[in-house]
Amino acid sequence: MTQPANARDVVRDPAASSGMRLVILGPPGAGKGTQASRIAGRLGVPAISTGDIFRTNIKNGTDLGRQVKDILASGGYVTDDITNRVVDERLGQPDCADGFLLDGYPRTMAQVAALDDILANRNARLDKALELTVDQEAVVQRLLKRAELEERADDTEEVIRERLDIYYRQTAPLASTYAARDLLVQVDGMGEVDEVTDRVVAALGR
Ligand code: ADP
Numbered sequence: 001m002t003q004p005a006n007a008r009d010v011v012r013d014p015a016a017s018s019g020m021r022l023v024i025l026g027p028p029g030a031g032k033g034t035q036a037s038r039i040a041g042r043l044g045v046p047a048i049s050t051g052d053i054f055r056t057n058i059k060n061g062t063d064l065g066r067q068v069k070d071i072l073a074s075g076g077y078v079t080d081d082i083t084n085r086v087v088d089e090r091l092g093q094p095d096c097a098d099g100f101l102l103d104g105y106p107r108t109m110a111q112v113a114a115l116d117d118i119l120a121n122r123n124a125r126l127d128k129a130l131e132l133t134v135d136q137e138a139v140v141q142r143l144l145k146r147a148e149l150e151e152r153a154d155d156t157e158e159v160i161r162e163r164l165d166i167y168y169r170q171t172a173p174l175a176s177t178y179a180a181r182d183l184l185v186q187v188d189g190m191g192e193v194d195e196v197t198d199r200v201v202a203a204l205g206r
Helices: 032-041 051-061 064-075 081-090 110-118 136-149 157-170 176-180 193-203
Strands: 021-025 047-049 100-103 128-133 184-188
Touching: 021 032, 021 184, 032 047, 032 064, 032 128, 047 051, 047 184, 051 081, 051 100, 064 157, 064 176, 081 110, 081 128, 081 157, 100 193, 110 176, 128 193, 136 157, 176 184, 184 193
Parallel strands: 021 100, 021 128, 047 100, 128 184
Antiparallel strands: none
16 A cells, blocks of 8 residues: 655645645746645645655655665656556545645656546546746755755755756646646746745635
8 A cells, every 4th residue: 555645734724625636847946845735735735745655655665665766766757657556546535535736746748648537537627737937047056955955865966967857858848738728827936935835826816
């Protein structure tokens, strides 16, 4: 059984659920994880981070953790099959019935299609795709600083470069796909944490 990473869910207020189904896009270092949990809290939906789910499973030595450990350490993407399965299972849990904010998923076009299917199977669909836009150089500096402070195996300079490169090649194009579907909401991700949260919540019309 996959172990969900629930640490980011605790701040939410189910009574205040907005019922929104959202994804958040943005490069590594955009402050996406921080914003995801804050925005989710304000909207009363759980924040679901695939990265956190993988890290929790690695930490707890589950089968899934053993399967993805080396991939995370290298900065590459976990296979779509594994990732889609994890998300399908997580979105099937009761706390996601009234909305969610997915952080770090989808990351590939195949995952976009899989998410559509996962939701269609539950008679649901995505309400919005948020994109945090940032200055690329600022992002590199942030990641290097974080690498110093934390001891994440995927935060060495080489791995940071690899992750940014993969992001711009594979994940950035997802924004155009959502734009074509009129779901994309772009928000400037630079500035104070509170400011960015307020901007996002305002952009969502909340
Ligand atoms: P960050 O927010 O710092 O970019 P995450 O915590 O979202 O990183 O993800 C960490 C790692 O987990 C990724 O580098 C990748 O190996 C794996 N991962 C997370 N989400 C996905 C996904 N949707 N598809 C494939 N791999 C993923």
